[in-house]
Amino acid sequence: MNCAQSNSRSRRPVTSFQLDPQKKSYKLGIDINVNLQTKLKDGSIDQIEISVDGKHITTSKILTNSFIYKTTYFGVGKHIIKVTATKTDGVSGDNYEEIFVTSDRKPTQYTYQVVAVYPHDAARFTQGLEFHDNVLYEGTGQEKSSFIFQTELKTGKKTKEYKLEDQYFGEGITILNNKIFELTYKHQIGFIYDLNTFKLLNTWKYKSREGWGLTNDGHSLIMSDGTENVYFINPDTFQEERKIQVCNEYNIVKNINELEYIKGEIWANIWQTDNLVIIDPKTGKITGEVNLAGLSGSIVQSQEEQMDVLNGIAWNPITDKIYVTGKWWPKLFEIKLIQKDN
Numbered sequence: 425m426n427c428a429q430s431n432s433r434s435r436r437p438v439t440s441f442q443l444d445p446q447k448k449s450y451k452l453g454i455d456i457n458v459n460l461q462t463k464l465k466d467g468s469i470d471q472i473e474i475s476v477d478g479k480h481i482t483t484s485k486i487l488t489n490s491f492i493y494k495t496t497y498f499g500v501g502k503h504i505i506k507v508t509a510t511k512t513d514g515v516s517g518d519n520y521e522e523i524f525v526t527s528d529r530k531p532t533q534y535t536y537q538v539v540a541v542y543p544h545d546a547a548r549f550t551q552g553l554e555f556h557d558n559v560l561y562e563g564t565g566q567e568k569s570s571f572i573f574q575t576e577l578k579t580g581k582k583t584k585e586y587k588l589e590d591q592y593f594g595e596g597i598t599i600l601n602n603k604i605f606e607l608t609y610k611h612q613i614g615f616i617y618d619l620n621t622f623k624l625l626n627t628w629k630y631k632s633r634e635g636w637g638l639t640n641d642g643h644s645l646i647m648s649d650g651t652e653n654v655y656f657i658n659p660d661t662f663q664e665e666r667k668i669q670v671c672n673e674y675n676i677v678k679n680i681n682e683l684e685y686i687k688g689e690i691w692a693n694i695w696q697t698d699n700l701v702i703i704d705p706k707t708g709k710i711t712g713e714v715n716l717a718g719l720s721g722s723i724v725q726s727q728e729e730q731m732d733v734l735n736g737i738a739w740n741p742i743t744d745k746i747y748v749t750g751k752w753w754p755k756l757f758e759i760k761l762i763q764k765d766n
């Protein structure tokens with residue numbers, strides 16, 4: 425409903441926000457008093473609608489109003505309160521306020537131990553890594569050299585492969601319902617392959633501008649797109665079921681990359697860092713952190729020249745072992761996390 429077309433002299437109502445307390449960011453758990461003042465230059469008010477993140481909260485006719493924003497209800501991350509004031513002649517005005525909420529949880533700090541080292545094909549620009557039925561699968565990127573591989577852990581050699589068409593830059597992969605799901609970097613298209621034959625079965629479209637990491641919790645595909653957002657997607661309809669925003673005690677954490685769902689938690693690489701974070705899939709809060717900086721350094725110098733960033737986490741549910749590697753890394757590591765004394 426956009427005003428002025430019906431009556432050029434009718435003025436938009438303007439709503440101002442006043443938050444109490446007024447802060448740049450709020451710790452999860454705080455209640456915020458949101459005071460709203462709607463001013464009319466002319467006419468009379470029909471309704472004032474309040475929504476948060478596009479979801480309707482309440483409608484009233486009260487020009488001076490207030491409500492309590494419960495941070496625990498909307499969770500961590502950035503949330504938008506929108507107020508739309510509409511006059512009886514249909515002329516309306518919108519205003520927005522952003523509420524930024526940080527986690528109330530201090531992440532558990534881990535160090536790590538290398539349990540075993542395996543060869544990894546240094547030609548692989550690793551974007552997805554996952555175990556299924558005791559077998560390792562890998563999806564790789566770069567145009568003209570994106571593949572899906574089934575790989576023998578001990579030798580690093582492929583036992584099955586599928587090459588993507590040249591224009592596609594492969595991203596994360598995950599296996600669910602006997603299918604391999606794969607994202608692409610900028611084409612906003614996902615591929616679905618038969619797990620046994622590697623035959624391309626179908627495609628799907630997603631809203632994110634870029635596809636990054638992919639995993640699943642046995643029900644939903646779980647996707648990252650380079651932002652702080654992690655999306656839960658129905659694997660049959662491809663509808664977005666919900667999303668979380670990854671947050672620590674101080675900020676949102678962007679560049680969430682390769683993912684792995686491990687025993688009720690999401691593990692994630694943070695792009696261009698050696699950090700691996702553990703995320704609560706219900707809330708987006710970071711519950712654990714480990715820095716794996718020593719891994720790339722442990723690979724000898726001559727091989728290191730072509731290496732790119734740490735990326736790729738795979739958990740074998742049968743053996744309960746965790747593996748990590750990187751883009752163009754010649755090694756794949758089995759690691760174990762050890763909680764620091766803090």
Ligand SMILES: [Ca+2]
Nearest residue numbers: 553683684737
């Ligand atoms: Ca993975």
